Structures are given as C-alpha cells and as structure tokens.
Amino acid sequence: MAFDFITEQLAERHRQGLYRCSTSMSGAQGRLLHVADKTYLNFSSNDYLGMAADPKLIKAWQKGAELYGIGSGGSYLVTGFNQTHQALCDQLKLWLGVESVALFSSGYSANQAIIKLLLKKPDLLFQDKLNHASLMEAALLSDCTMRRFKHNNVDHLESLLSISNKSSTLDGNKLIISEGVFSMDGDTAPVNTLHATAKKYDAWLMIDDAHGLGVVGENGKGSVEACGIANKNLQIYMATFGKALGVGGAFVAGSKELINYINNFSKPYIYSTGLPPAMAYTITQAAKMAETQDWRRDKLQVLITTFRKTATNLGISLTDSQTAIQPIIIGDSVKTLQIADKLKTLGFWTTAIRPPTVAVGTARLRITLTVNHEENDVVQLVNAIYRVLNDK
Known part of the structure; x- marks a missing residue:
C-alpha cells in the first residue's frame, strides 16, 4: 500500500509514548493558561519578558x-x-x-x-x-x-x-x-x-x-x-x-x-x-x-533565583541553567508524561519534552519562567513538583 509508513510510524510513536498533538487553548498568552473549562498556571511559555499580551x-x-x-x-x-x-x-x-x-x-x-x-x-x-x-x-x-x-x-x-x-x-x-x-x-x-x-x-x-x-x-x-x-x-x-x-x-x-x-x-x-x-x-x-525596560530582566532574575533556591532546598536535582529555561530531567518518556499529567491535576502546565526533541533517556519537564509569574507562583510549582516526584 502506498505510503503505508505513515500509519506504521504513527503507531510506533504511540507505542513508545512519543505521540504528539496540539492542545487548543483560549485567551491571550500569559500567566494563566485556559484549556477547555480548566485554568492552569502556565510554566511552558517562551514569552520570557511577558510581552505577548502587553496592552x-x-x-x-x-x-x-x-x-x-x-x-x-x-x-x-x-x-x-x-x-x-x-x-x-x-x-x-x-x-x-x-x-x-x-x-x-x-x-x-x-x-x-x-x-x-x-x-x-x-x-x-x-x-x-x-x-x-x-x-x-x-x-x-x-x-x-x-x-x-x-x-x-x-x-x-x-x-x-x-x-x-x-x-x-x-x-x-x-x-x-x-x-x-x-x-x-x-x-x-x-x-x-x-x-x-x-x-x-x-x-x-x-x-x-x-x-x-x-x-x-x-x-x-x-x-x-x-x-x-x-x-x-x-x-x-x-x-x-x-x-x-x-x-x-x-x-x-x-x-x-x-x-x-x-x-x-x-x-x-x-x-x-x-x-x-x-x-x-x-x-x-x-x-x-x-x-x-530593565525591570523585566530584573524580575525574571528574581524568579530564576527563587526557583533554583526553593528546588535545591527540597533536594530536587537541577541542571546548570541560570536562565529562564529550567529543565528537570526525568529520563523515561512515559514517566515524564505521567508527571506532567499529575502536575496538571494540581493546576500547573509543564510540558513533557521527549525524544526526538531531546536525546533518548533525557526526557524532561521543560519549565520556563516569565515576567508574568510572581514569586509565590514559582514556590507553589516547586512544592508541587516535589510532591509529585516523591508521590506525596
């Protein structure tokens, strides 16, 4: 059958826990993310300076x-x-x-x-x-x-x-x-x-x-x-x-x-x-x-410091990143998806990044901080990650 590789490769992605699809979201890009009838704190946006919906x-x-x-x-x-x-x-x-x-x-x-x-x-x-x-x-x-x-x-x-x-x-x-x-x-x-x-x-x-x-x-x-x-x-x-x-x-x-x-x-x-x-x-x-507007970079740096300090105090393993991108390496793709889903039930949107975007064995939560966040948002996120990682 012509182009039967399409069906085969999609099925393989499903088997490997690597299948992807878009999620329809409503409203402007910002601190909160709205999906269907639920609202999440958005920790997956690249809108680092919080300008995507600036009036x-x-x-x-x-x-x-x-x-x-x-x-x-x-x-x-x-x-x-x-x-x-x-x-x-x-x-x-x-x-x-x-x-x-x-x-x-x-x-x-x-x-x-x-x-x-x-x-x-x-x-x-x-x-x-x-x-x-x-x-x-x-x-x-x-x-x-x-x-x-x-x-x-x-x-x-x-x-x-x-x-x-x-x-x-x-x-x-x-x-x-x-x-x-x-x-x-x-x-x-x-x-x-x-x-x-x-x-x-x-x-x-x-x-x-x-x-x-x-x-x-x-x-x-x-x-x-x-x-x-x-x-x-x-x-x-x-x-x-x-x-x-x-x-x-x-x-x-x-x-x-x-x-x-x-x-x-x-x-x-x-x-x-x-x-x-x-x-x-x-x-x-x-x-x-x-x-x-240096205040945007100044606030972002405060949030980065808060994230890293809070995570370190709770024993969460971090990478060397000093920027707004703060990955938490999980390793297994299926486990990473499960953790991301658990965080959604707690009100946090943190995207699971899996192969082939990253190397096999390095699936992760790609957490991004933006100027739209407040320090308390970051502390709540880190505490939620700690609970999920430790099944508490």
Missing part, C-alpha cells in the same frame, strides 16, 4: 494595521518591504549595534536559509551536538560536510577543526554554529572561546540567539554581548521575535555584504512573503521596550 503592544498592532495594513502583499524584493520593515531593521541595528539586517518569517526559515546559502561541497559545518533541529536538518539538506562537537566543549571542537585542516579533501570554508541559550537545557554557550577558536582556524561563527535576545546581556542585547563580544564582531547573528519580544518572525544580522548576498541569492528570503506590516510595526515597539 501597549496590542495597541501598537492596531495602530500598525491602521497605518500600514495587515498584509505585505509580496516578497521583500517586490512590494513587501514597507517603510515599517525598514524602521524595524534600523531599530535592530541601533539596539544591537549590528551593520545590517535581513528579516525572515521564522527562526527555522532563517537557519535553513543561511546554511543552504553559504555551504556547499567541500565546505565544513561544525555544530554543537545540542543545536536546534532547524540547524541540524539544514545541514543534512546541504551538500556540506557536518561535524558535531560535544555540547559546549570547545576542546573537542578544536580537535575537529585541527583534523580538518590536515585533510586534503576537507579544505572548504568552515562555519561554526551554536545556540546562545540552548532551548531545551537553558545553559549558555561559551561564545568568547568559540569566537577565539573560529578566528584561530579562519572559520566563521554563527550564534542562534532565539532564547537569548532580550533576556541576557546589557539592555537585552543577547548572548554574544553577555560574553563581552560586540554583536558586530560576529559574522552571523540570528534571533527571533516570537520569544522574549512576544510577537513573531526572525532576523539575521551581519555585514552589509552578507545581507546583500542574502537579498540576491537566498531563495527562502527572495521567494517568501514579507512579514505583515502591522507585525513589523509591533516588533519595532517591542524591541524598544525590551531594550529599555
């Missing part, structure tokens, strides 16, 4: 729609690049200190575009083993050779680079990619040593800062600046607008020459409809808020 941004979207409409009408190189898109690019350049910017519909699209655009045979791509699926898949679709280095292990990366330098068949361009803040683990990349290593081996460095922009670094400038390196000194910086900034879309920043190259040769950029103008207008306002 100022809702009004900005309305104003943007009135001024520029709701659809861009075409790709950026046809009729889809409005003055509000230019204003967004200018705001990002001003805030982040980068030379030039290209807008994309998503971080997934941006990552795929960059790898497919820049890497051919016999080029080499060096990726942190825990990089996002969009980066890994793009490498598999590219003609380049990919090498994966142990997570945050620059010594291993350097050994791979050294081997490639001695090979007569692997003599192309070299690109190193790492996330700034890792999406499933919450730990941060050693950007300064990655930068130095890239320079030593004449390689380019790209940082995917989807979970770092707005959250870390002075004025929320991200993971690169947090490590003491100016964003403009990085060859490729990618980040998204759908997490800390609370809206949607993504961008790639780099030299004027790189962005001009994207404009002329990147098919995902050239042949995609531009972001809705109202959205671009809203993102510009969100970027200004993220840059100037």
Whole structure:
C-alpha cells in the first residue's frame, strides 16, 4: 500500500509514548493558561519578558494595521518591504549595534536559509551536538560536510577543526554554529572561546540567539554581548521575535555584504512573503521596550533565583541553567508524561519534552519562567513538583 509508513510510524510513536498533538487553548498568552473549562498556571511559555499580551503592544498592532495594513502583499524584493520593515531593521541595528539586517518569517526559515546559502561541497559545518533541529536538518539538506562537537566543549571542537585542516579533501570554508541559550537545557554557550577558536582556524561563527535576545546581556542585547563580544564582531547573528519580544518572525544580522548576498541569492528570503506590516510595526515597539525596560530582566532574575533556591532546598536535582529555561530531567518518556499529567491535576502546565526533541533517556519537564509569574507562583510549582516526584 502506498505510503503505508505513515500509519506504521504513527503507531510506533504511540507505542513508545512519543505521540504528539496540539492542545487548543483560549485567551491571550500569559500567566494563566485556559484549556477547555480548566485554568492552569502556565510554566511552558517562551514569552520570557511577558510581552505577548502587553496592552501597549496590542495597541501598537492596531495602530500598525491602521497605518500600514495587515498584509505585505509580496516578497521583500517586490512590494513587501514597507517603510515599517525598514524602521524595524534600523531599530535592530541601533539596539544591537549590528551593520545590517535581513528579516525572515521564522527562526527555522532563517537557519535553513543561511546554511543552504553559504555551504556547499567541500565546505565544513561544525555544530554543537545540542543545536536546534532547524540547524541540524539544514545541514543534512546541504551538500556540506557536518561535524558535531560535544555540547559546549570547545576542546573537542578544536580537535575537529585541527583534523580538518590536515585533510586534503576537507579544505572548504568552515562555519561554526551554536545556540546562545540552548532551548531545551537553558545553559549558555561559551561564545568568547568559540569566537577565539573560529578566528584561530579562519572559520566563521554563527550564534542562534532565539532564547537569548532580550533576556541576557546589557539592555537585552543577547548572548554574544553577555560574553563581552560586540554583536558586530560576529559574522552571523540570528534571533527571533516570537520569544522574549512576544510577537513573531526572525532576523539575521551581519555585514552589509552578507545581507546583500542574502537579498540576491537566498531563495527562502527572495521567494517568501514579507512579514505583515502591522507585525513589523509591533516588533519595532517591542524591541524598544525590551531594550529599555530593565525591570523585566530584573524580575525574571528574581524568579530564576527563587526557583533554583526553593528546588535545591527540597533536594530536587537541577541542571546548570541560570536562565529562564529550567529543565528537570526525568529520563523515561512515559514517566515524564505521567508527571506532567499529575502536575496538571494540581493546576500547573509543564510540558513533557521527549525524544526526538531531546536525546533518548533525557526526557524532561521543560519549565520556563516569565515576567508574568510572581514569586509565590514559582514556590507553589516547586512544592508541587516535589510532591509529585516523591508521590506525596
């Protein structure tokens, strides 16, 4: 039977406890999450700065729609690049200190575009083993050779680079990619040593800062600046607008020459409809808020400290993450689902993350903290986790 693998693979996902489906939720993104007739404290959102339903941004979207409409009408190189898109690019350049910017519909699209655009045979791509699926898949679709280095292990990366330098068949361009803040683990990349290593081996460095922009670094400038390196000194910086900034879309920043190259040769950029103008207008306002409202980052840090201190006092095992992403590793996928379901009965929404998103044997509760939370919310969550883990 044609395409019978579909039925077979779905059945296998069910057997392994790895089947997924979307849950319909009502209301705006925020502290509380509403599903059917039940309400939960939401500890699974990437809305780290609590901006996704901010009244100022809702009004900005309305104003943007009135001024520029709701659809861009075409790709950026046809009729889809409005003055509000230019204003967004200018705001990002001003805030982040980068030379030039290209807008994309998503971080997934941006990552795929960059790898497919820049890497051919016999080029080499060096990726942190825990990089996002969009980066890994793009490498598999590219003609380049990919090498994966142990997570945050620059010594291993350097050994791979050294081997490639001695090979007569692997003599192309070299690109190193790492996330700034890792999406499933919450730990941060050693950007300064990655930068130095890239320079030593004449390689380019790209940082995917989807979970770092707005959250870390002075004025929320991200993971690169947090490590003491100016964003403009990085060859490729990618980040998204759908997490800390609370809206949607993504961008790639780099030299004027790189962005001009994207404009002329990147098919995902050239042949995609531009972001809705109202959205671009809203993102510009969100970027200004993220840059100037340090109180959001200050409150988030208080919540992170509260979570870690309370969990440690109760003997709950934590990872090294110092960011808003606080995973609790359970291991077994079925057990992780059961724990997440028990927490739902207690009023807490904590998503169970399972393979293939994470490695086999590392299923986890991916707990995320946002500015929408209060300290008491966090304490209640940790106490509930303690009771569930200890069957109390």
